[in-house]
Amino acid sequence: MTTxxxxxxxxxxxxxQEVKWCPGCGDYTILASVQTFLASLDVDREKHVFxxxxxxxxxxxxxxNTYGMHSIHGRAPAIATGVALANPExxxxxxxxxxxxxxxGGNHIIHALRRNVNLNVLLFNNQIYGLTxxxxxxxxxxxxxxxxxxxxxxDHPFNPVSLALGAEATFVARTIDMDRTHSTQMLQAAxxxxxxxFVEIYQNCNVFNDKxxxxxxxxxxxxxxxxxxxxxxxxxxxxxxxxxxxxxxxGAQIVRVEDVGIEAIAVHDPARPNPGVAFALSRLAHxxxxxxxxxxxxxxxxxxxxxxxxxxxxxxxARNSSASISDLVQQHGTWTVE
Amino acid sequence: MQEETLSPPKPPEKLDRVVIRFAGDxxxxxxxxxxxxxxSSAAFGNDLATFPxxxxxxxxxxxxxxxxxxxQVHIADWDILTHGDEADVLVAMNPAALKxxxxxxxxxxxxLANEDAFDDRxxxxxxxxxxxxxxxxxxNYHVMTAPMEKLTxxxxxxxxxxxxxVLRSKNFFALGLISWMFNRPTESVYGWIEEKFGADTPVGxxxxxxxxxxFNFGNTTEEFHHTFEVAPAKLPxxxxxxxxxxxxxxxxLVAAAKSAGLTLFLGSYPITPATSILEEVARLKHFGAxxxxxxxxxxxxxxxxxxxxxxxxxxxxxxxxxxxxKSETLSLALMTELPLILVDVQRAGPSTGLPxxxxxxxxxxxxxxxxxxxxxPVLAAASPSDAFEVAMEAAxxxxxxxxxxxxxxxxxxxxxxxxxxxxxxxxxxxIDITHTTKPNGPDxxxxxxxxxxxxxxxxxxxPGTPGLEHRIGGLEKAALTGNVSHDPDNHEMMTAARxxxxxxxxxxxxxxEVFGPEEAKVLVVSWGSxxxxxxxxxxxxxxxxxxxxHVHLRYLNPLPRNLGDVLARYDKVLIxxxxxxxxxxxxxxxxxxxxxxxxxxxxxxxxANDVTDKIIELLEDKS
Ligand code: SF4
Numbered sequence: 001m002t003t004x005x006x007x008x009x010x011x012x013x014x015x016x017q018e019v020k021w022c023p024g025c026g027d028y029t030i031l032a033s034v035q036t037f038l039a040s041l042d043v044d045r046e047k048h049v050f051x052x053x054x055x056x057x058x059x060x061x062x063x064x065n066t067y068g069m070h071s072i073h074g075r076a077p078a079i080a081t082g083v084a085l086a087n088p089e090x091x092x093x094x095x096x097x098x099x100x101x102x103x104x105g106g107n108h109i110i111h112a113l114r115r116n117v118n119l120n121v122l123l124f125n126n127q128i129y130g131l132t133x134x135x136x137x138x139x140x141x142x143x144x145x146x147x148x149x150x151x152x153x154x155d156h157p158f159n160p161v162s163l164a165l166g167a168e169a170t171f172v173a174r175t176i177d178m179d180r181t182h183s184t185q186m187l188q189a190a191x192x193x194x195x196x197x198f199v200e201i202y203q204n205c206n207v208f209n210d211k212x213x214x215x216x217x218x219x220x221x222x223x224x225x226x227x228x229x230x231x232x233x234x235x236x237x238x239x240x241x242x243x244x245x246x247x248x249x250x251g252a253q254i255v256r257v258e259d260v261g262i263e264a265i266a267v268h269d270p271a272r273p274n275p276g277v278a279f280a281l282s283r284l285a286h287x288x289x290x291x292x293x294x295x296x297x298x299x300x301x302x303x304x305x306x307x308x309x310x311x312x313x314x315x316x317x318a319r320n321s322s323a324s325i326s327d328l329v330q331q332h333g334t335w336t337v338e
Numbered sequence: 339m340q341e342e343t344l345s346p347p348k349p350p351e352k353l354d355r356v357v358i359r360f361a362g363d364x365x366x367x368x369x370x371x372x373x374x375x376x377x378s379s380a381a382f383g384n385d386l387a388t389f390p391x392x393x394x395x396x397x398x399x400x401x402x403x404x405x406x407x408x409x410q411v412h413i414a415d416w417d418i419l420t421h422g423d424e425a426d427v428l429v430a431m432n433p434a435a436l437k438x439x440x441x442x443x444x445x446x447x448x449x450l451a452n453e454d455a456f457d458d459r460x461x462x463x464x465x466x467x468x469x470x471x472x473x474x475x476x477x478n479y480h481v482m483t484a485p486m487e488k489l490t491x492x493x494x495x496x497x498x499x500x501x502x503x504v505l506r507s508k509n510f511f512a513l514g515l516i517s518w519m520f521n522r523p524t525e526s527v528y529g530w531i532e533e534k535f536g537a538d539t540p541v542g543x544x545x546x547x548x549x550x551x552x553f554n555f556g557n558t559t560e561e562f563h564h565t566f567e568v569a570p571a572k573l574p575x576x577x578x579x580x581x582x583x584x585x586x587x588x589x590x591l592v593a594a595a596k597s598a599g600l601t602l603f604l605g606s607y608p609i610t611p612a613t614s615i616l617e618e619v620a621r622l623k624h625f626g627a628x629x630x631x632x633x634x635x636x637x638x639x640x641x642x643x644x645x646x647x648x649x650x651x652x653x654x655x656x657x658x659x660x661x662x663x664k665s666e667t668l669s670l671a672l673m674t675e676l677p678l679i680l681v682d683v684q685r686a687g688p689s690t691g692l693p694x695x696x697x698x699x700x701x702x703x704x705x706x707x708x709x710x711x712x713x714x715p716v717l718a719a720a721s722p723s724d725a726f727e728v729a730m731e732a733a734x735x736x737x738x739x740x741x742x743x744x745x746x747x748x749x750x751x752x753x754x755x756x757x758x759x760x761x762x763x764x765x766x767x768x769i770d771i772t773h774t775t776k777p778n779g780p781d782x783x784x785x786x787x788x789x790x791x792x793x794x795x796x797x798x799x800x801p802g803t804p805g806l807e808h809r810i811g812g813l814e815k816a817a818l819t820g821n822v823s824h825d826p827d828n829h830e831m832m833t834a835a836r837x838x839x840x841x842x843x844x845x846x847x848x849x850x851e852v853f854g855p856e857e858a859k860v861l862v863v864s865w866g867s868x869x870x871x872x873x874x875x876x877x878x879x880x881x882x883x884x885x886x887x888h889v890h891l892r893y894l895n896p897l898p899r900n901l902g903d904v905l906a907r908y909d910k911v912l913i914x915x916x917x918x919x920x921x922x923x924x925x926x927x928x929x930x931x932x933x934x935x936x937x938x939x940x941x942x943x944x945x946a947n948d949v950t951d952k953i954i955e956l957l958e959d960k961s
Binding site: 015017045047049050051061062064065066067068069070072078080081082084085086087089090107111309312313316317319320321322323324325326328329332334335338 | 377380381570572573574575576577578579580581589596601603605622623625626630632634637640641642643644646647648649650652666667674760764800801803804805806808809810811813821822
């Protein structure tokens with residue numbers, strides 16, 4: 001981004017529809033971040049397509065003055081794949097949530113990731129079903145009491161970042177709704193990445209699961225718990241950077257920097273071909289339940305499915321320039337009746 | 339010594355038609371033998387129809403009834419409609435094949451058995467207590483035997499093929515023998531072997547030798563000296579190719595995309611018997627066709643809907659269980675009013691049912707199997723080659739009316755083949771559609787849900803088009819703007835508008851034509867793949883002095899606009915269907931006619947006789 005003046009303002013990306021989330025919902029913040037980010041790009045509105053499933057977050061496309069489809073529960077990655085493959089010029093965004101993307105739509109998410117379709121997946125994780133008014137989700141902590149789990153949920157939750165890494169994702173990041181600077185950086189990186197970019201956004205549902213991310217957003221707690229992953233830098237955190245992360249055969253562990261020395265602290269490199277360290281980092285927090293890495297876990301280059309499809313078609317055309325049904329039938333074998 | 343026992347070959351006996359069924363274990367290569375026989379008969383100029391029938395298990399236990407695979411070829415010197423009710427010739431490669439197929443062999447028919455396979459073990463597996471080839475139980479048939487395995491072994495010795503592979507060529511022995519008996523040209527078989535296996539490979543050579551051995555066995559064995567000839571058919575002049583329903587469908591979709599000037603996008607998940615459509619289109623990438631093998635049925639229709647939104651001619655292919663999974667997305671396509679073709683190659687259900695067998699039991703699901711008020715156009719192909727035209731017609735309707743369309747085929751059409759007189763491919767009907775590029779409202783406003791006055795279709799503005807940015811989705815749309823609307827009057831109006839759009843297609847499709855004599859009192863109404871059997875049954879009844887008329891429906895929704903008047907003209911309406919009477923229920927409800935169902939759900943098509951007998955029964959019943 002070298003332009004100093006942009007052609008757009010946030011309002012260019014606001015549709016004329018009234019935004020209908022609950023007052024105070026984290027979705028408002030994310031909507032503002034995305035609209036502001038798109039305005040910062042030199043990309044025309046018609047080039048953006050937002051595809052969502054079902055859930056609170058999935059209302060998102062209605063509020064964007066771009067192309068969009070509010071589809072059906074869980075299927076946004078599949079529909080978005082069709083859009084992206086049909087027109088590689090488009091920037092296709094998938095807006096989904098923990099229920100939509102990881103429960104009913106889990107299958108589509110993992111396959112989009114492994115294929116590396118050129119999509120930007122924003123998964124709003126609020127660890128609850130909001131639209132249906134408060135049932136536990138696949139990211140709710142075990143034991144959570146909700147209307148459908150009055151005695152506590154028996155489900156072991158997913159860690160979305162671990163899941164994405166396991167699904168061969170080429171870009172995996174995590175951010176927080178309230179941290180607009182950081183989330184804008186993540187949007188930028190996801191936008192620039194060619195292939196499927198997966199961004200987990202911790203999103204506060206202040207009605208049904210308020211303060212789920214308090215340890216990362218609360219003034220008192222956040223410095224001690226946000227581990228910002230910065231490429232090329234040792235992974236340290238805390239008010240004075242007094243804490244750090246080491247990675248060994250036991251995975252990633254949190255240490256006091258003074259106990260091990262700064263040289264022992266892991267240097268963050270999201271471009272490692274092997275996803276092992278990224279996965280180890282993702283296991284530091286399941287929840288969040290303590291110090292939690294935020295940032296880009298993994299960013300590697302691999303051809304996108306769309307590029308491969310286009311080149312396969314181009315090759316086929318180069319090898320066989322005849323695209324006529326008559327020729328096809330001739331090759332199949334014909335005979336003539338006089 | 340041999341010279342003395344050899345009598346000069348007799349001239350071939352002329353037949354106007356013959357039905358030959360190759361039957362064996364699923365590992366015996368009967369589909370291949372039947373296909374080759376079909377191809378050489380086509381090259382010879384016969385009219386033909388085929389019926390491949392194979393078990394659902396890829397490797398069912400050897401030698402058992404469950405493992406029997408067969409391929410029936412009906413060849414004739416005239417224009418035929420069906421694969422033949424009963425076989426005149428049965429090639430039985432083992433006892434199970436004989437047992438499973440005997441009841442479909444005509445009395446007095448010829449049974450050609452591989453005697454080597456009729457040992458105690460195989461007889462027991464097939465449930466025979468004694469050997470039917472020797473115990474007189476086949477006295478109503480003409481039985482001939484050949485030691486096919488022994489002679490194949492001898493023939494392929496020296497080709498380098500070893501072990502178990504040696505007996506693999508025995509299907510070519512059988513094919514050679516039948517080719518001799520029916521005076522088939524042999525070049526196409528040799529040509530095919532060479533192309534498929536190479537002329538110099540051990541397998542290629544073994545197949546050539548086995549075929550030759552079978553052919554010569556006929557030539558030199560007294561018993562086989564009677565040969566037959568079915569002359570070329572006097573088909574209408576033109577260029578022909580042999581085509582299966584799935585292939586015709588795939589080509590029809592490719593042709594439709596060309597006619598519409600759009601890219602074809604096919605998103606599917608493999609499922610029997612629809613898979614070969616995806617396979618066929620996948621090899622047509624040089625046409626620019628995009629294929630996508632999805633992670634599941636739901637994703638298959640999902641990617642296609644996305645591609646439709648983005649401006650492609652989008653298609654998803656499946657069979658019954660897949661339609662159930664795709665139904666929610668189909669409703670979204672209906673709500674978003676995007677063009678999409680869903681091809682259902684029906685098979686016997688419910689659930690996994692009989693996956694390789696034919697049935698027409700998805701009609702109700704196609705017409706009504708969605709939540710909400712969700713009418714869609716539904717079309718059905720009548721024969722393998724008809725699938726080409728129906729695919730183009732489904733595309734025309736989807737694109738003209740901005741609606742998902744269901745195209746019904748079935749397992750019988752999918753794999754069955756027939757000669758297809760080629761249309762002029764440079765002169766196929768063009769499909770006129772355009773992606774909208776200009777605002778359609780005042781002051782540069784774009785209304786994504788403004789409707790065309792004639793068709794009721796909304797504009798197709800694809801992402802990437804400047805100035806027409808809009809959002810669609812599954813929530814009810816406000817008329818014109820397409821914004822979310824919970825207004826009750828709007829919902830009622832939009833429900834009616836969607837239904838009217840589909841109903842209005844009746845003005846854009848041909849009226850039904852009645853086949854048959856004026857004086858007929860019975861009208862037979864059919865749809866889908868039963869066309870050939872029903873038409874033949876109607877003709878036979880009429881010839882036998884029981885005049886009957888026939889209407890075959892390509893359009894199941896909306897129904898042709900004159901259908902009600904036609905139905906009212908007859909005393910009795912008979913509806914043969916490979917289900918429990920689904921079309922009959924629709925016609926009874928819509929037109930209040932006391933339609934009578936002729937039902938068959940045996941995983942097999944109608945025989946012409948089934949229909950003839952029922953017509954006669956109805957006409958003799960004076961009640
Ligand atoms: S229910 Fe929760 S997630 Fe949904 S809009 Fe309200 S606050 Fe936001």
